Amino acid sequence: MKNALITASTKGMGRAIAIAFAKEGINLAVCSRNASDLDAFKSELSAINPNIKIVTSVTDVSIKQQLLDFAAAAEAQLGAIGIIVNNAGIYEYSSILDDADGTLEKHVNTNLAPAYELYRYFGKKMINACDGHIFNICSVASLSPIAEAGTYSVTKYALLGLNKVMRTEMQPHGIKVTAVIPGSTLTDSWKGTQVDKDKMVLPEDVASAIVNIYKMSSGANVDEIVITPTYGQI
Template identity: 70%
Template sequence: MKNAIITGATKGMGRAITIALAKEGINVAVCSRNAEELAAFEAELKAINPQIEVAAMVADASDKQQLKKFAEFTEKKLGFIGIIVNNVGMYKHASILNDSDDSFEKQVNTNLVPAYELYRFFGKSMVSVGEGHIFNICSVAGINPIAEAGVYSVTKYALLGLNKVMRLEMQQHGVKVTAIIPGSTLTDSWKGMEVDKNQMVLPEDVASAIITIYKMSKGANVDEIVIKPAGGQL
């Protein structure tokens, strides 16, 4: 059985991706800051597929020490981790000049550092086995920056850059790296705003793209995939 670790798994895209992996018979490791939410999601995953193992731990992925403890816990409980989904992220609608003093550090620690740290933690074992697939959930803001979400755009640019370096470092070792680049997707980022879900990318769309890419032949890798609303960005 294959094993996957997913950050930011209890909501939005992370939730849809985790459910899709569970349905494929893949063991999953998930974390959340909220113990109740995590316990409910763990029970839901086991109901979806009683055959899989679920490693669930209360942890804040933006805190380096907690993230490392979660990685250690995952490896101990599941063994070799062949799939990493770096999904955890935060969106803040603010221009850089009008942003709060702690915003840059907060968003770097949420949108960029977890992907870097999990790569460092699991990367060498992937190289030694000669297989694995890392998915980094980037954003179209990392291609076309949004001035009104300045720091967010910068961190997503950086994540896309990290994805490219990972891919170059890993391609000679049989490990695949894919940047998933969604546009306007129906997640908690849109909470409190009037939106038409029929004009947006759904979390399940991102999940099905990941499953399709993961199931491709050994010799094929999708470097980057951009998924935007059919009618254009909102």
């Protein structure tokens, strides 16, 4: 049975991805900063598939030691991690010139550094096992910057760059790396705003894409997948 680690797993895309993998019979290591959310989600996942193992961890992924402790606990309780989904991210509506002090560090530590650290932690282990698939949840801001979210755009550009480096390094070893690039997606980032969900990407759409990419033959890798709203960005 395969084991997957997903960061920021109780809401939005992370939640949908975890549910989709649970339905596929994949053991899960999930994290959140909120213990009660994790407990409730673990119960939900167990009801979806009582045959899988689920590891939960109260983790702030922007804090390196907490992230590495989560990785170690997942490995200790599940065994080798064959799937990593770097989903954690923050979005702040601000131009760079209007950023508060510390904004860059906060975005780097949440949107970029966790993917880098988990790659360093698990990468050579995946090579030794000749097995693994890393998914990095990027953004259309990785392709075209959003002026009203400048620092977010910078870190998402960097995450897509990291994804390309990962893929280049892992390709000779048969380890798959995929950048998932969604447009306007109905997550908590939109809480408090009036939006039409029928004109947005849903978290379940992203989860479906990831599961189907993961299930492709061993000889096929999706380097990047862009998923945008039918009617255009919101």
